[in-house]
Amino acid sequence: MTVTAGPRPETAAPAQDRGPRRPSVPTTASHYLIWALTLLVVVGPVVPIVLASLWSTPLYRSGGGLTLGNFRDLLTDPAWWTAVGNSAAFAALTTVTSVLLGVGAAVLLSRTDVPLRRLFAALLILPIMLPGLVLIVGWMAMWAPSGYVSSWLEINTFLRFPVDLYTLPGMVLVATSVAAPTVFLFCRTTVLAIDPALEDAARSAGASPLRALLTVTVPLLRPAVLNSALLVFAISFEALGLPLILGFSNNIRFVSTYLYDHWINAAPPNQGLVSAGAVFLLLCVSGLLVLRNRLVGDAARYTTVTGKATATRVVGLGPARWLPAALLAVVLGVFVVVPLAGVVMSAFTTILTPYVTPWSVLTTENFQAIAEHPIWSESIVNSLLIAGAGGLLTTVAIAVVSVVAHRSSFRFRGSLQQAVVWPRMMPGLVTGMAFFWSFAILDPGGAVRGSLWGIGLAFAVRSLALGYGVFYPALAAIGEDLVRAARTSGATWWQAAVSVVLRLCAPAMAACFVLLFVSILNDADPAVFLVTDRTPVMGLTMLQLAATSTGGAVAAFGVIQMVITLAVLGAGRLFLGVRAHA
Amino acid sequence: MxxxxxxxxxxxxxxxxxxxxxxxxxxxxxxxxxxxxxxxxxxxxxxxxxxxxxxxxxxxxxxxxxxxxxxxxxxxxxxxxxxxxxxxxxxxxxxxxxxxxxxxxxxxxxxxxxxxxxxxxxxxxxxxxxxxxxxxxxxxxxxxxxxxxxxxxxxxxxxxxxxxxxxxxxxxxxxxxxxxxxxxxxxxxxxxxxxxxxxxxxxxxxxxxxxxxxxxxxxxxxxxxxxxxxxxxxxxxxVGSVNVLSGRAVPGADGTAQVSLDGLGRPLTVPAGADLTGDVRLAVRPERIVVHPPGGVPADAVNVVTVKVASRAFLGDHYRYVAELGERELVVRTLTPVDHGSELIVELPPEAIRVFGPA
Structure with a gap:
């Protein structure tokens, strides 16, 4: 053997001792630790809710025993069943309208030559990026019976805004403006991913371009439609903000507002009953989302992505294209542009009414009021803190858990994968209550519950699935060989995970942080049960304010929320735009 | 190392x-x-x-x-x-x-x-x-x-x-x-x-x-x-390409066996260990088959058969003939074209044949 070109570095030790440094905590032990922590934080809190629903007294008080009384009280309360009926009707109608608008817009805006389609698409997606409450506040300012635009129409034209926002159809309309973008995004992704060869095949079989689009591409959207429709239904069913702001004053009770009312307004709070209701809600929403996962799993036969990069082709509609354009302009004007203008206008005026020109009543009083009101201003600072620290820690947690769940040979990695998406099935109210009871049992002194950490933890767990959704595709795209190469080069499992996998996922982690920051900043529902006078958070403060008044302060809050959100998203986009070589 | x-x-x-x-x-x-x-x-x-x-x-x-x-x-x-x-x-x-x-x-x-x-x-x-x-x-x-x-x-x-x-x-x-x-x-x-x-x-x-x-x-x-x-x-x-022919063997003289193939008049002589009998499979690499011009067959050649050419393909550095050997296909490789009409006289040298038991 001639070794002419491969001398060993002088530092190399004999074979047995060579190898990586620091055989620190054994990898397997660290995996078990991460697994246990994840399950404790994600699944653990559900246990006390179920317990509370089956216990005769609140868990923090001694005594009491097992009982089905809470469920009996709930199921024999006619108001509860009215609320379930209202929630179901609201969710069903919202789903139908959102699917119609979302699918129609997805096909029109990505595959036809409708004029201004880029602008329309941007407007349509806008609500998904903004805090949900902002849009609702805007709707109220402009389209409520006494709203600015509806009154203006009444005074100056023969036109009337046809729907009263404080009724079920009105709420459906508002909810559609928030939910349709979800359907739109799901379907647009699918439309763009469909291999044009499929339509070409229809064309060569004799179909016109429009017919090929309608008979090939649109049917292929079925999984995306089903998927997004179930998601919209589940979210509408559990929503708290909209029913609280628009329905509550008009005595239209939903499941969420029923629970809210019996917790916040009842004296003493009927905690057993509310827990039973939360268990019911959890079962319904979980059932829906399990169903959705099943259906999505069966969608393999719709897999059409070929991996070939081909430009999407645009179907010409001829002069008829102005018709859908006009329709979209009206819908998006009513749904997005006018409400957003409404938020800004009411934030900067003392009174917003068609009888007075807004210019004459311009003011910054609303913002001053927020700055001077200790709880209001504190809530903004708190939310920024929670969003910053929580977003960062949650991103790291998601990254670490995902790597263990998908890139290790850890025995229980499957359950870890489930655990990360499980919070998605939890309505925000249920998450909040779950942590309330957990803290009540584990932390009777209230040290955690009374601090921002408590709310932060609940918000973080709630946003796990969202962050994971952003992070996982990047993780999945990293070839296993890159990791194997690191291992055979001498890296331990953790060294390979950090120096190769997580390093390559850095852009996805940044994107994950941005989305988590925005989501945590604007979240409200879980805070309902956790918030104290010392720990107000922006989302809930604004929700409670919006539920009781329509004043400029709410709108000013909305503007602040909107500005922070857009600034963070913009910065994120800028930051992600400059991607390193990868 | x-x-x-x-x-x-x-x-x-x-x-x-x-x-x-x-x-x-x-x-x-x-x-x-x-x-x-x-x-x-x-x-x-x-x-x-x-x-x-x-x-x-x-x-x-x-x-x-x-x-x-x-x-x-x-x-x-x-x-x-x-x-x-x-x-x-x-x-x-x-x-x-x-x-x-x-x-x-x-x-x-x-x-x-x-x-x-x-x-x-x-x-x-x-x-x-x-x-x-x-x-x-x-x-x-x-x-x-x-x-x-x-x-x-x-x-x-x-x-x-x-x-x-x-x-x-x-x-x-x-x-x-x-x-x-x-x-x-x-x-x-x-x-x-x-x-x-x-x-x-x-x-x-x-x-x-x-x-x-x-x-x-x-x-x-x-x-x-x-x-x-x-x-x-x-x-x-x-590894490489090979013609596989199945036939029936009977022991022959000094370390050889005679293998008869369906549709082929004379049996082939193949190298064999002690008394090879019964169903066997023969493997011959296409380039080991020798093609002789008509009338140019050496006197000491064994296993010479005339086969019918079914197709011919030019592959750049060689020619590939597919011929009919009895009821089988026989692939033959040559460096130059051998245009002797529709038939080829080929020799399958015994040392080029590997004998395997029935598959």
Whole structure:
């Protein structure tokens, strides 16, 4: 053997001792630790809710025993069943309208030559990026019976805004403006991913371009439609903000507002009953989302992505294209542009009414009021803190858990994968209550519950699935060989995970942080049960304010929320735009 | 450099056995090739050596260092000190060429000056010294492959493992890379296990080849042994192309047998051990068949038959005739066209025929 070109570095030790440094905590032990922590934080809190629903007294008080009384009280309360009926009707109608608008817009805006389609698409997606409450506040300012635009129409034209926002159809309309973008995004992704060869095949079989689009591409959207429709239904069913702001004053009770009312307004709070209701809600929403996962799993036969990069082709509609354009302009004007203008206008005026020109009543009083009101201003600072620290820690947690769940040979990695998406099935109210009871049992002194950490933890767990959704595709795209190469080069499992996998996922982690920051900043529902006078958070403060008044302060809050959100998203986009070589 | 010994290594995935008690010994400094169709277990074998898969049973030893022994010993991949070149190259996109190669050295805490020197040395070795600062996406496929090789050689490894390293290169480049890698391996003298499904690669590069099929070893030998003396019909067919004829044998004179084929008047004389009888299969390589001009058959030629030409194809460096031999097809290769009408007079020399038992 001639070794002419491969001398060993002088530092190399004999074979047995060579190898990586620091055989620190054994990898397997660290995996078990991460697994246990994840399950404790994600699944653990559900246990006390179920317990509370089956216990005769609140868990923090001694005594009491097992009982089905809470469920009996709930199921024999006619108001509860009215609320379930209202929630179901609201969710069903919202789903139908959102699917119609979302699918129609997805096909029109990505595959036809409708004029201004880029602008329309941007407007349509806008609500998904903004805090949900902002849009609702805007709707109220402009389209409520006494709203600015509806009154203006009444005074100056023969036109009337046809729907009263404080009724079920009105709420459906508002909810559609928030939910349709979800359907739109799901379907647009699918439309763009469909291999044009499929339509070409229809064309060569004799179909016109429009017919090929309608008979090939649109049917292929079925999984995306089903998927997004179930998601919209589940979210509408559990929503708290909209029913609280628009329905509550008009005595239209939903499941969420029923629970809210019996917790916040009842004296003493009927905690057993509310827990039973939360268990019911959890079962319904979980059932829906399990169903959705099943259906999505069966969608393999719709897999059409070929991996070939081909430009999407645009179907010409001829002069008829102005018709859908006009329709979209009206819908998006009513749904997005006018409400957003409404938020800004009411934030900067003392009174917003068609009888007075807004210019004459311009003011910054609303913002001053927020700055001077200790709880209001504190809530903004708190939310920024929670969003910053929580977003960062949650991103790291998601990254670490995902790597263990998908890139290790850890025995229980499957359950870890489930655990990360499980919070998605939890309505925000249920998450909040779950942590309330957990803290009540584990932390009777209230040290955690009374601090921002408590709310932060609940918000973080709630946003796990969202962050994971952003992070996982990047993780999945990293070839296993890159990791194997690191291992055979001498890296331990953790060294390979950090120096190769997580390093390559850095852009996805940044994107994950941005989305988590925005989501945590604007979240409200879980805070309902956790918030104290010392720990107000922006989302809930604004929700409670919006539920009781329509004043400029709410709108000013909305503007602040909107500005922070857009600034963070913009910065994120800028930051992600400059991607390193990868 | 140590030698490598696998003893009774077995592995199954979900009840499906991919390795059946595999034994294998790679000598010090040797380039040893695992050759077989996809799914034959060659990559599983390689990954078991690297520690990326744990076999179910058996032992694996580098020299006298046991790295795997049933459930008792299973050295993690990072402690096996192998250098692996993956089919996808697996060059880390976030690191420069220099940092890719330096990675194993960093993990071994080689001091900065020594590290830089070693990286430069290995990169010179793979002729990439001038691209040290580049990032992988700025390199061609062939260059990336050499980065992967440099990284695998950097520490330096006790064993070099190559998993189909040429399969992503185009044909011309592949041929050059083959010669280059073989020369490099001989210069360094690193014990190398090479996995491929390409027989040309296996034959042209290896000291020894192991042909595998469905998790079992079919034959181990030098490239010449594998090609000229295939142990069974599978090896004969997988390595190179071969005509397989079935017939019935009766013992003949001094170490030969007479094999009669359906539709052929005279039996063929084949080399045989003690009294070969019954159903047999004959394997003849197309290029070993001799074509004679009409009237030009030497007097001492045996196994001369006249066959009908069914088709002829020109393949650049040779001609390929498909002829009818009885009820079978016989493929014949010649360097020049032999246009003797619709019939060919061919000779199947006994020494060119391998006899196998019934399949």
């Amino acid at each position: 140590p030698d490598l010994t696998l003893t009774k290594v077995a592995k199954s995935f979900g009840g499906n056995a991919v390795l059946h008690d595999l034994d294998l010994h790679v000598r010090d400094g040797e380039l040893f090739t695992l050759l077989g169709p996809s799914g034959c277990g060659k990559s599983t074998t390689l990954w078991s050596i690297a520690g990326l898969h744990s076999p179910d049973r058996g032992t694996i030893a580098f020299g006298d260092r046991v790295v795997f022994d049933g459930g008792r010993v299973d050295v993690t991949p990072e402690r096996r000190n192998c250098g692996v070149v993956f089919q996808s190259y697996a060059v880390w996109p976030h690191l420069s060429v220099h940092d890719n190669v330096a990675y194993p050295l960093k993990l071994r805490r080689v001091k900065r000056p020594a590290r830089a020197a070693r990286v430069r040395e290995v990169l010179e070795l793979v002729e990439l010294g001038h691209l040290e600062r580049r990032y992988p996406h700025e390199l061609s496929g062939g260059q990336q492959q050499r980065v992967a090789l440099a990284r695998a050689l950097a520490h330096p490894p006790d064993l070099l493992l190559l998993d189909e390293p040429f399969s992503n290169l185009d044909a011309k480049l592949r041929e050059r890379a083959r010669e280059w890698l073989r020369a490099l391996q001989q210069r360094i003298g690193v014990t190398t296990v090479f996995v491929t499904h390409d027989q040309d690669e296996a034959l042209s590069m290896s000291d020894r080849v192991m042909v595998m099929d469905q998790g079992r070893v079919r034959q181990v030998g030098t490239p010449e042994e594998i090609y000229h003396e295939p142990a069974d019909e599978f090896v004969a067919d997988f």
